[in-house]
Amino acid sequence: MPTPLTDAQITEALTQLPYWSHQNNRLTRDYKFADFNEALGFIVRVGLLAEQHNHHPEIFNVYSTVNISLNTHDADGKVTHKDIDLANAIQKLG
Amino acid sequence: MPTPLTDAQITEALTQLPYWSHQNNRLTRDYKFADFNEALGFIVRVGLLAEQHNHHPEIFNVYSTVNISLNTHDADGKVTHKDIDLANAIQKLG
């Protein structure tokens, strides 16, 4: 079972994750795309990463906007290294 | 600009849309799939319908669950025939 990270550990990890923030026990980022076409392409790419990591974000989409939120169910819904790892993989998508 | 439907019109339309409900000025349905794989396949299919209809839902996904919510921005965020039409198309996906 993954261990929740401390606030200091999360703050440290966020230095490598511009645009992400730590809110309500989640890592979260809002994306804004040109249109729905680009947004859905992104969602599919996040989905592929999620299956590879065997860890799945909350994904919320309205037209050209996508919000990704990450926490770990098996760690009382807190942020763990699994969330940091997936956020870093998503970050590399651009 | 599409006209908001009356409550009676929405109630009538919902007779053809089992599992959908009218809440907070939206048509909404919760889907539960076997896993994330099936959920993402569904999201992509909803996305294709949305582009064909030039009308886009709110899509919220957590692992095997998907919530679809529909309203019409150009009608003060109320439910119009555009929402009913897209809900009917999504309904045909199964």
Added chain:
Amino acid sequence: MPTPLTDAQITEALTQLPYWSHQNNRLTRDYKFADFNEALGFIVRVGLLAEQHNHHPEIFNVYSTVNISLNTHDADGKVTHKDIDLANAIQKLG
């Protein structure tokens, strides 16, 4: 029923479509991506355009490569304005 374009018309259209060529009565382009993740994101985006245009390419994918080929079934499998239009839309994806 769309009319096949002449070779001169196709040559003219291709001046706006770098990387595309006219082979075996098709417009065709090979894409090379960083990995499968990027390739599948692209395929989904092409799919959304195809549904909007109500015109569908042949799509061939192996890992990070995607080949798109376009012709018009209703015009004896020749290239028509429908193929040029869709190629231009796909071109805008990058």
Added chain:
Amino acid sequence: MPTPLTDAQITEALTQLPYWSHQNNRLTRDYKFADFNEALGFIVRVGLLAEQHNHHPEIFNVYSTVNISLNTHDADGKVTHKDIDLANAIQKLG
């Protein structure tokens, strides 16, 4: 490096894979869907399985048809257990 399966091993595996055949050193299956919408949903689901298995098929799509072909690059393009495993996973999609 995965070892190519013998013809007898492949024939045995195919008893659990109705609709699949062994042609030109590949496992291959043709799918026919109702429309492009259903076909693309399927392709995305195959893509998710491919990333999980870290093994990728050839995917060929024209409108409502999809051909999936599997072989193993690292085994001289022959069929290995990796192909059988992925075919079985795809088979479960329906």
